[in-house]
Amino acid sequence: MTERMMRGFVPLYLQLRSWFLIPVGVVLFALTLTIGLVAKSYGSYSPDLAVDVEMSEARNPVLNAIGLGIHYGLGPLGAVIILAGICAWLMFIRRAPIQSLAFGSITAVGWLSSEIGKFTVSRLRPPHDVVHALIAEPGHDSFPSGHTAFAAALAWAVILVLTRPGIQRRWTILAGVLFTAVVALSRLYIGVHYPTDVIGSVLISTGGILIWLALWNNLLEPRLRNTRLLTRLTPTAPTT
Structure with a gap:
């Protein structure tokens, strides 16, 4: 039995390994x-x-509370806490460092891809006197929605890293689509984004993730499995 098999590495079920993902991501x-x-x-x-x-x-009032809860819960601080918590659970509780790094990197790449769009497009928020937004969001950062990009990236990470191919993954895809849609609609409901902003969020986060998957699956993940630090963090599989 090889050293890699002796270690308790939880298998990754990441698909989408083709280098063709890079041009697809660039097009998106x-x-x-x-x-x-x-x-x-x-x-x-x-x-x-x-x-x-x-x-x-x-x-x-009920929908207002839900919309504002999503706004603050998935804002920059809340998103960082959620992502860090899941990655820490995978790293130290599940003892699955490869999963932790994959989950964290996929979510971060998809989420931060929206910042490229914000910087490049620099679109004004919807006019407050027309939509009467529930919160004040001034600035030229309407396109795309960071909240929606984080939701889409988080859904991608859960689907790709935490589920196996088959019925489990199909149900998770449905849940991820619904979750992202709810977050996107909440941004329109509270009046801080246009519909094109949330559509752009899903597209740009997906584009960034596709590019990252090609690099992760073909270059990074095979090398990470052989690093001494990750080997130490991973429990040894019992021998039979």
Whole structure:
């Protein structure tokens, strides 16, 4: 039995290993930025603003609380706490360092990809006097939505790292889609993003993750399994 088999490395079930993922991811990045720049050209009163206005007219205290809870819970601080907590659980409780690094890197890459869009597009938020946003979000960082990008990236990481192919993964994909959709709708509901912002979030986070998966699966993960530090952090599998 080899040393690698002797160690208790939990197998990764990451698919999507083709180098072709890199150009696909680049195309998604370019498509996202194009959508953002076109949407920005309409100014604050973009055609998709009508969706925000319609949702703002249907507000009620319960939905307000849910929307604000998502806003603060998945904000920068909340997102970091969630990601760090899951990675720490995988690293020190599950004793699965490869899973921890894969989960953390996939989520971080997808989430931080939205920052490239924000910097490049620099779109104004929906006009407060029209949507009557529940919170003040000034600045030129509307496109894409960081909250939605984090939700999509987190869903990607759960699907790829924490589930096995088969019925479990199919149900997790459905849950991930619903989770991302709820977060995206909440951003429109509270009046801080346009529909194109949340669509762009899913596209750009997916593009970043596809590029990362090609690099992770083909270059990084095989080398990480042979590092001494990760070997020490991984329990030894019992011999028979």
